[in-house]
Amino acid sequence: MTTGTTAHVATADTPQLPTSRVAGTERLAALAQRHGALAVLLLGSAAAALLFESFATAGNLAGIAIQSSTLAIVALGMTFVIIGGGIDLSVGSVFALGGVLAAWASQWGALPAVLLPLAVCGAIGLLNGLVIARAGLAPFIVTLASLLGARGLLLAVTDEGARTYLVPRDSALLDVGRGTLFGVGWPVYVAALLCVAGAVLLQRSRYGQAVFALGGNEEAAALMGLPVARVKTLTYVLSALLAGFAGILNAARLGSGVTILGVGMELDAIAAVVIGGTLLIGGAGSVSGTLCGVLLLGVIQNVINQIGNLTSSIQSVVSGAFLLVVVVTQTYLSKVRRLR
């Protein structure tokens, strides 16, 4: 999808300069780190196409794309947070909350259905960000708390989960959620657009650079005169907004505000980001990598379904094993070890 574009952005800052004593190894490593996930994705997809004839069909690929679109948006926000040296566990709950609020507000039209959830989710993100950046609490714990809080809010809004709000049949929301263009669903284009914008923001804006600096060395970033607290707060707002937006898009697709969504989604998003070569300690990573990670997760799940007859327990074992193979391969390809 957008890998081409973002890869271009990511490598744009390597013009041909006279190389000094250390030649391209480090650069090669950086390249492999960026594209290790892509390599694994291509290898995996090729293998799947050879093994299962229904894998490489247009319908199946479009299916993988649309299935991955919401996770891609959530993982995009997570990429910013993780590069900035944080973590956001609340995205699953915020995603679900966004969907429920969108469905609820859609009775008053499409605009409220977009604005209300964005406002609420943005507020949650702001709260996360402020508590983390100003009060200095650990992101893991703060966002774990808002995972609970957002889920509680969702249950409160839906009468303890008993009520499911439906998007009116004539709502414009449904057109966006369900429409297709060239056989590919609208959400895919929306996700792709957001990812390109995200990649540009990350690589080509001062804010993006500040996020890298923050994750690379927070103390140094502060001493270098970056507005650390503001940048940090912003990443959490961004993450929550994107998660909420993914929720809206999903509600538009499902046509209802489903209450049971998003459980464990944070782990999927984190896995996708890390598979994409982003360091969990922060300071390095890319949007294109995350996208590859998301698609890899989609392919793994698709392959398990292609095998077709596994019990749920075996499915878990297989997907855990796949996950492991993928990260190990990716790690070896990119050779970015923590030490040295």
Place this chain on the structure above:
Amino acid sequence: AVLAGCTRSESEGTPAPAGSEGQQVVASSTPGGAGCTLQQYGAAKLDLADAVVGFSQSEKEANPFRIAETQSIRDEAAKIGVKKLLVTNAQSQLSKQISDIQDMLAQGAQFLIVAPLNSDGLEPALQAAAAKKVPVLTIDRKINAAPCKDYLAFLGSNFVEQGRRAADAMIKVTGGTGRVAILLGSSGNNVTTDRTNGFVEQVKAKAPGLQIVAQQTGEFARDKGQAVMEQLISSNPDITAVYAENDEMALGAVTALRSAGKSPGKDVKIVSIDGTRNAVQAIVDGTINAVIESNPRFGPLAFKTAQDFYAGTAIGENVIISDREYGSTNARESLAGAY
């Protein structure tokens, strides 16, 4: 599997029955209008024996209900000789269920049996099926969509009704008075909502003497049920009855009550829903008082419905099965039929 060579378990009880015992029986088939025929649905005629059938299971096969349900579908598919049965499991994630269904369609499934995870939210999957003119038969949980258009029909139990019947059973075993604690299922789940509403309504209507003192979620799991019960019993020692929305939580409550020095089934009456073997055995043992069945063996009925459908018969929009009720009088002889 590696360890399997030299294991030695404790001696097991009797193995679960595999026969036709405990088959589902149709209680009512409400023909919403005239029922749904092949033409009305707009599907192509098909010989099931030569077809690819997909089954989308909603939750992990990690509890008796889901194990029995999936097994029953697999067994019946084998019995009637379906060409290929695809089985997927959404692992309790709605988005995965949607993609599962889409994946199966991409693999050429021609008839789908879906155990929906949620009543709402499956529309994209249904649309994908409709676009390929693949009939979808939903089992065990009803979805909010247009029958005979978005999906073929619904086979299953009525959860509100189950809640009402549980209330009736509760009124019977308690004599209509007492203090009840409810162990709820997972929050946000339709089944939880229905089973709670049915129970609460019925109790209000029929037995004002039964006072509901606590409603806490045990997440359909035995250990959570036990933990919650332990907390409730110490703060409300005067609880006289427990309504558990599934058997696992009821069994957890039994353990909790026992270790609190109470005698479950006597001091504290217990009613639950599902009809698993362990729960029915507990009725025999006298620790649970009544269980409302929720029969998971959908295989035969589902495939028969499908065959009827392709044979041209009109299918009712709701095929409600008749769930049994286990009580002290019939538990022992029904044990073999429990799953």
Place this chain on the structure above:
Amino acid sequence: MTDSDAVPVLEVRDVSKHFPGVRALDAVSLSVAPGEVHALVGENGAGKSTLIKVITGVYQADSGEIRYQGAPVTFGRPLDAQRAGISTIYQEVNLIPLLSIARNLFLGREPRRFGLIDVRRMNRDATEVLAGYGVDVDVTRPLRSMSLGAQQMVALARAVAVDAKVLVMDEPTSSLEPREVQTLFRLVRQLSARGIAVVYVSHRLDELYQLCDRVTVLRDGRVVHSGALAGLDRLRLVSAMLGRDLAEVRRDGVTGFTGDHTARDGEPVLRVEGLRKRHLLHDVSFTVRPGEVTGLGGLLGSGRSETAKAVVGALPLDAGTVTVAGRRLRRPTPKRALRAGVALLPEDRKAEGIIPELSVRENIVLAAMPRLARAGVVSRARQDRIVETFMTRLRIRAASPEQRVGELSGGNQQKVLLARWLCLNPRLLLLDEPTRGIDVGAKAEVQKLVGELARDGLGVVLISSDLEELVEGADRVVVLRAGAVVGEVAGADVSEPAILATLAAPEEAADEHR
């Protein structure tokens, strides 16, 4: 731009700052006029860095006032100070290791086009700027691939690039070579000519005399002297810093090295042969005999630190052997090297040395812990004895042995690290910039210690960017350039001119290895 030179651009009045257990600053006053280069000196832990951090808003003063351009100010964070025109190079290199060199240089003020960062221009500008400082690198590589000295140059370039009125430098030369130091001086002089005030912290007294107009001496958080530098002779300055009387200082001298040691015959304690690592090392060989101090000389990035790391196995090699006392180290790792009696004091104490969360005591005994334990249980009594010994011997200034090392001043951290290795009684000690950031008093002591150890039969490899130290301390200097040995000077030949001459020897010697 300054109309009245008398008005100080920066003025600190009676500033005090407490940390738990320490009064880091006690009613300190300081004033700097435009165009003035003001030296701030003092022992390790005297409060220099703290004062700088209070001025720039990293810490908030407990009491007192800071006036900038005539008006009282309080900076809440470094950003505010920077915006107001106070640009700072902090003591430890504070850059982002994983970001590219260019991005580090321009972070926060990247050139933009259409609202987006103009990467091409940024890289071009960065290359140009750094070339002006004598650093010729591919600016798209991550910063961490540079040596510490080069990183310091980047930090410098960064600080200078800001259009500032005051430039604060906390030990900017601690990892720099004479050549780079001269570059820096040239720059500072240019800035001061433009009316920019410079606050300059250094433990290298020569530099102060070359560069500074006035000096403020801190001791134990208090100002003990302030005035023009010109009239103050060196001994007087040292005695003010150390708080010892003039006679005593004069007797001890200012460098601690006591001349040559007699290398013992027999088996060399270290024999390094044919170390190769792609792009970094090209066939490096040398030997160290017991009781001898072998210096490694060279310019920035000449591969001295890499050689030292390779010897202890912290840098995987492509080829080469390391033999310790006749025994070949197989697949060296720091652990194995240590078992063979080889210890390395790393150059970058923040990243590779201290464990900031642990106490002084635990940092000192870290490597020796297994030896101080019985059946895996640590013995506090034995630890305390060792820690006590070294804290007094090296004069480590800490509130207590239980203070977190991260809270110590830079020089004291360095001493803690030195103690960590000395308490192991190693056979061979590799010291990479051992006196980096150490005050004169302590420096002399460390140097004396190294001398004593060598006399006791210890083999020492000394890496120092301070040529004077190298000349006085080493019996023999192996000179490296671009990862290859280009020559060796020994015995009486060891002198600054000799080393510089070897360094400047015709290029081919180094080039043929490329």
Place this chain on the structure above:
Amino acid sequence: MSTAEPAVAARRAPDRAALTRRVRDVGVYAAVAALLLFNAVFTDNFLELANLRTQLVQVAPVVIVALGIALVIGSEGIDLSVGSVMALAAAVLPLYLGFGLWPAVAMALLAGTAAGVLNGTLVAVVGLQPIVATLALLVAGRGLALVIADGQLKQIRNPDLLALGTDELLGLPVVAWVAVVLAVLIGFTVHRTTYGRQLVAIGGNRAAAQLAGLPVRRVLVVTYVLSGIFAALAGVLATARLTASDPSAIGNLIELSAITAVVVGGTPLSGGRIRVLGTVAGALLMQLLRATLIKHDLPDSTAQMVQAVIILIAVYVAQQRRTR
């Protein structure tokens, strides 16, 4: 810690900062005390022995798991797989009960060890990031447990094992004793053994630890193994208490409770510091909080929001420095 006289005379300053630090050090305990007090006043029958016993019994497995995780967090890692390891242990246990209790427990602990070795190797040798390395086992482990158990819950009848769940010793339930003993053991290990100090050093600065010649890999692997064994032990105890081996539900989401307990207890996620007693108090706090919410019959929505707020307040009070 010890208040030895400063080695070099430094004027001691009367200090607000030190006071706040002291307050923060005792923050968790204060919160636990406050919650106890609240319950004593507002909750019926709270101070009954049976109720207190219930709290101890319920908190024990979380404490045990949290102790293991505290070690891992101290090494700047994290272990998400503990819940699945509990399930694995629960699944393995009944397979060997025919040989008697101890062989079965040994096999369960062996399963935990194997899981730990896998995690440790992935982190220390292969160099994976801890969160993904253990995520793989979180996903696969429970699946494997269900495969071993054939998806079925197994009723436990072995009287020895059941006794483990119900017996008391000197008025305290056996499970609580196990937790107490382990807490003391881990406290000792962390503060007084070479392994413990090396672990903390590695968590504080891995590169420095490596250069100081510490056995980094070995220490890390041992740490993950300990975490695995502790989780397995918690799985055994939880099984005993449940009187059934239920690999589908046992230990579900316990990793989050345990990590919360560790962090609420004042251990920073950035590694380099481990507070054992704080961890125990953190687990107790979370347990009491849950108990309070259930006993007052708050609906799930309110309960979750209240939990969120209280976690934040507790961590804010207990937090030492800005950490990840």
